[in-house]
Amino acid sequence: MSALTAALIPVFGVIALGWLLRRTRLVRAELWGGVNRLCYQALLPALLFSTIASADYDGLQAGPFLIAVTLGFVVMAVVSLALKPLIADGPAFTSVFQGGVRWNGFVLLALAAPAFGAEGAALAALVFAPTVPLINVMCVAVLSVWGASDRAPDLKQVAWRIAANPLILGCLAGLAANLSGLFQDGVIADTIALVGRAALPLLLLAIGAGLDFSALKARPRLLALAVALKLIAAPLAFYALGLAFGVEGVALAVLVAVGATPGAAAAYVLASEMGGDARLTAGHVTATTLLAFIAMPFWIWLAGG
Amino acid sequence: MSALIASAFAPVFAMIALGWLVRASGLMDRTLWSGVNALNHRVLLPAFLFVMITRADLSGDHVGELALASTSGSLIMIALGLAAGRALGLKPAETAALTAVAALWNLVLTMALAERLFGPDITGAAVVLPGVVLGAGAAVAGFAASQGAGPRAALQRIVRDPVLIACAAGMAANLAGLARLPFLLTPLELTAAGTMAVILLAMGAGLDFAALKGRLRALAAAALLRTLIAPAIYLGLALAFGLRGESAALLALAGGAPAAAVTYAFAADFRSEPGLVAGMITLTVLTSALALPLVTALALMI
Numbered sequence: 368m369s370a371l372t373a374a375l376i377p378v379f380g381v382i383a384l385g386w387l388l389r390r391t392r393l394v395r396a397e398l399w400g401g402v403n404r405l406c407y408q409a410l411l412p413a414l415l416f417s418t419i420a421s422a423d424y425d426g427l428q429a430g431p432f433l434i435a436v437t438l439g440f441v442v443m444a445v446v447s448l449a450l451k452p453l454i455a456d457g458p459a460f461t462s463v464f465q466g467g468v469r470w471n472g473f474v475l476l477a478l479a480a481p482a483f484g485a486e487g488a489a490l491a492a493l494v495f496a497p498t499v500p501l502i503n504v505m506c507v508a509v510l511s512v513w514g515a516s517d518r519a520p521d522l523k524q525v526a527w528r529i530a531a532n533p534l535i536l537g538c539l540a541g542l543a544a545n546l547s548g549l550f551q552d553g554v555i556a557d558t559i560a561l562v563g564r565a566a567l568p569l570l571l572l573a574i575g576a577g578l579d580f581s582a583l584k585a586r587p588r589l590l591a592l593a594v595a596l597k598l599i600a601a602p603l604a605f606y607a608l609g610l611a612f613g614v615e616g617v618a619l620a621v622l623v624a625v626g627a628t629p630g631a632a633a634a635y636v637l638a639s640e641m642g643g644d645a646r647l648t649a650g651h652v653t654a655t656t657l658l659a660f661i662a663m664p665f666w667i668w669l670a671g672g
Numbered sequence: 673m674s675a676l677i678a679s680a681f682a683p684v685f686a687m688i689a690l691g692w693l694v695r696a697s698g699l700m701d702r703t704l705w706s707g708v709n710a711l712n713h714r715v716l717l718p719a720f721l722f723v724m725i726t727r728a729d730l731s732g733d734h735v736g737e738l739a740l741a742s743t744s745g746s747l748i749m750i751a752l753g754l755a756a757g758r759a760l761g762l763k764p765a766e767t768a769a770l771t772a773v774a775a776l777w778n779l780v781l782t783m784a785l786a787e788r789l790f791g792p793d794i795t796g797a798a799v800v801l802p803g804v805v806l807g808a809g810a811a812v813a814g815f816a817a818s819q820g821a822g823p824r825a826a827l828q829r830i831v832r833d834p835v836l837i838a839c840a841a842g843m844a845a846n847l848a849g850l851a852r853l854p855f856l857l858t859p860l861e862l863t864a865a866g867t868m869a870v871i872l873l874a875m876g877a878g879l880d881f882a883a884l885k886g887r888l889r890a891l892a893a894a895a896l897l898r899t900l901i902a903p904a905i906y907l908g909l910a911l912a913f914g915l916r917g918e919s920a921a922l923l924a925l926a927g928g929a930p931a932a933a934v935t936y937a938f939a940a941d942f943r944s945e946p947g948l949v950a951g952m953i954t955l956t957v958l959t960s961a962l963a964l965p966l967v968t969a970l971a972l973m974i
Contacts, residue, residue, distance in 0.1 A: 373858075384715075387727070394710055401700065401707030401950025409701050409873065410866075477862075557683040561869050562690065568866030572715070626734075 370392060371664055374481035378474065379660055381568060382669040384574025398574045403632075406570045411473070412537030414563030415492050418476075419541030422489030432490055432618045435608040436625055437497045442604045443468045444505050447596060449619070457513035458638075459589055464509045465634040466593030467601065469500055471574070474659065475621075475628045477567045482667070483617050489619045496538035500529045506637055516642030535578060574656060577632050582650035593630075593651045598662040602626035616671075623670040627663045628654035677860070677965045680788035684781065685961045687869060691876025705877045712871050712936060717780065718838030719860045719915075721869035724783075725842030728797030735918050738798040740924055741909040746806035748905055749775040749897070755894050765945040766890045773931040773952045776807030779869040780923045781960075786861065789968070790918050799926055811935055814943040828912035829941060835934065840917040846884055875933050875957065883951030894931070894952040897958040903928035903967040905972070916974065924971035928964045930956040958964050 388394040447467035455459040473494055480488040507525050510516075529535070544550045547581070550559075605626030610620045630652040638645040694700050729735075753774035757767025786794045809830060816826035830836055850856060865952050884891065906927025910920040931953045939949040 377856060377858040377862040380855075381862050381921075382859040384859060384863060388715060393714055394707075398707035398710045404700055405694075405703050405708050405870070405873070409694055410869070479812035503678065554679070554682040554686060557679065558690065561683055561687060562870075565866035565869035568716075568863050569870060570710075572711070572863065631673055 371482040374478045375660060379475045379593055380572060381571040384576035385572035386578050388578040399573055402569055403573050406566060408533050410562060410566035410569060412533040413559045414566040415495060415534060415537035416541040417560040418488055418492040419538060420544035421604060427486055427490060428614055428618045431612040431614050432622060433611045435614050435622055436494050439605040439608050439626060440468055440498055440502055446600060451567055458642060458644040459647055461510045461513050461643040462638055463589060463593045464646060465506050466630050466651040467596035468505060469631045469634045470625060470628045471631040473570045477571060484619060487615050487621050490618055494625055495534050499535050500531055503529055510583045510637060510641040510643055514642035541669050549643060574582045578653045579649040580653060582646050583653055585646045585650050589647060590650050592613045595653050597630055597655050600659055602666040620667050621668045627666040629659040677844060677969055682967050684784050686874040688876035691873035692879045695877035705874060708874050712874055713851055714834045716835045716867040716870055717954060718733060720864040721775040722838040722842040723860050725797050725862045726845040728795050728846060734915060735914055737913040738919055739802055741913045742799045743802040745906045746775050746803055749902055750810045751896060760889055762890055764818040768778045768818040769945050769949045769952060770890060770894055771814050772811035773894045775810045776932045776935055777803060777926050777929040778932045780868055782929045784868040785798060785925050786922055796922055799922055801839060803871055803926060808836060811938050815942040816941050818944050819942045850921045877952045880950040881954060883947050883952060887948060891951055891955050895955045895959045898931055898956045899928060899963045907971055920974060921968055921971040924967045928959040928960055
């Protein structure tokens with residue numbers, strides 16, 4: 368059994384468990400809000416901090432990797448925008464757009480350490496810092512143009528939400544600790560590392576609890592298009608950019624894997640708030656989460672990881 | 673040794689403080705924590721116990737002595753809780769709370785500390801299993817009886833409790849040799865990996881300093897039983913059963929740990945003074961933070 372397969376089984380198992388818990392009403396749908404909030408406010412920032420703070424980035428090609436990964440999301444935004452003439456329905460287009468550019472980094476983070484080692488986890492954690500603000504700005508812009516909501520977006524609120532995003536703060540604090548050599552060990556580092564250990568199990572359970580199979584029936588052709596954008600076009604684009612920037616080895620495998628991660632539930636929240644097609648987005652997140660278990664190993668294998 | 677103890681205790685209690693801070697600062701209010709608590713009690717803690725018990729080597733060194741010492745400790749603490757309630761002239765619901773807090777120790781905190789002190793290979797199944805079954809059984813029976821609910825209601829609550837079901841299932845899986853099936857256990861192991869941190873954070877979020885006002889006698893008795901008398905008894909039992917080193921320290925940790933957070937859920941289910949139980953849990957977290965490092969150091973010296 369390859370390291371990747373061995374890592375995929377528990378990840379898939381925990382997502383399935385989360386779905387089962389919601390489905391059997393052992394942990395009812397409305398209770399998951401608190402779990403998501405805890406992940407987002409405390410556990411994930413802690414995990415990003417301790418992964419980045421203690422990582423050794425020497426010889427990891429972090430520079431070219433970060434440029435390629437950031438450009439990858441820009442390319443995906445351009446490709447998605449080019450599809451606008453084909454999709455007359457504005458809200459549905461915003462869901463296709465979000466489907467094309469959003470990524471669920473935590474599925475990758477769960478796989479990275481067991482499949483690619485500490486190096487892979489270190490690189491995967493780094494991706495959040497530049498891409499979380501970039502992707503959010505792009506999605507908010509597209510939704511404010513084509514979303515069904517009449518309210519103009521409160522730009523101040525959007526800017527504040529990005530500046531105070533706990534994931535970005537966790538990454539930046541981790542980078543500062545890494546560069547300054549502070550908080551490498553001791554009580555604070557230990558506490559944050561312990562808190563971070565809970566991030567992935569809880570988040571994977573929450574991803575499972577959020578799966579919505581009934582939404583798969585909504586707009587099958589648009590859904591197929593958005594899924595193809597995420598699981599076929601995106602990994603291809605990231606792969607090409609990686610080759611263009613001379614990224615190789617583990618870094619190339621992680622880069623392509625970033626492209627092949629499933630859609631993220633954050634897209635659903637934004638679609639509900641700003642007049643996107645929330646049901647199409649729910650279907651996209653569900654479909655890509657399931658299909659990613661075929662797509663991710665395939666693309667990683669292709670990239671030689 | 674003091675450095676080792678500081679490096680083990682400080683982060684564990686810091687996580688509790690962090691959970692309190694996340695709630696008290698308004699980042700996550702009480703209603704949001706109810707989802708986390710439900711997940712803890714119904715999923716994370718059962719997964720943690722199931723994996724630990726399924727994987728436990730029941731033929732290892734001192735397993736029998738540890739289990740006997742833990743069982744005796746629980747029985748003695750139940751008796752002391754009941755006796756203290758009578759001696760102090762407490763009401764039945766107050767005595768039930770005192771007995772539950774005396775007998776049911778916080779096993780997640782104990783295992784988190786044991787892991788930090790002795791490494792990830794330490795298995796506490798022999799200490800944890802009797803402690804949970806007897807402590808939870810006594811807590812539920814006490815709360816039910818104090819509210820006039822019959823033994824049937826108590827039994828129904830016990831057989832439906834996810835934590836106790838997980839203990840029974842883990843024991844069955846251990847005996848059936850299911851530890852050899854990685855496909856079954858790895859997803860549960862990944863789930864269980866999040867248990868310690870989330871439960872400690874939720875414990876902090878549940879701290880209720882307002883519940884410390886009034887009923888000083890019941891609160892003081894709980895702190896005394898949980899933080900001073902229980903570790904002395906568990907250390908005495910360790911000596912009596914010839915346990916030393918890590919085994920003795922594991923028992924001391926169990927003896928001096930704060931009250932289990934789940935006690936509050938049991939009390940709330942039977943509407944048996946949950947406010948008092950919240951105060952007792954809060955107080956024992958504080959007193960344990962002070963006393964437990966000393967008790968552990970003492971246990972490692974004998």
